[in-house]
Amino acid sequence: MRDYLIQVDVLEAVQDFYPGLSVEDATQIADSILNKWDFTQMYNSIADDITWYADGHGIELEGKDGVEIPVDEEETGDRTLILNPPPSRLFP
Numbered sequence: 001m002r003d004y005l006i007q008v009d010v011l012e013a014v015q016d017f018y019p020g021l022s023v024e025d026a027t028q029i030a031d032s033i034l035n036k037w038d039f040t041q042m043y044n045s046i047a048d049d050i051t052w053y054a055d056g057h058g059i060e061l062e063g064k065d066g067v068e069i070p071v072d073e074e075e076t077g078d079r080t081l082i083l084n085p086p087p088s089r090l091f092p
Helices: 010-017 025-035 040-057
Strands: none
Touching: 010 025
């Protein structure tokens, strides 16, 4: 089975960009990056890529995002969206 995990060694990246840093300084910077990391930009990029590649492969995404919009408002009595998140560690 193919592995779909993207990993980055942050300490190695810091040392690649600034090879003149001491190990202690590079480690301190890498620790700070890890402690403050925000995955928003990465997930937004993946979301954009999903749309781009699905279009390129002729894959229809509409109706497959886990959001159900009732056909008739009378079904629920209001216009509440029903969310059905995919099975994921992000959606327990």
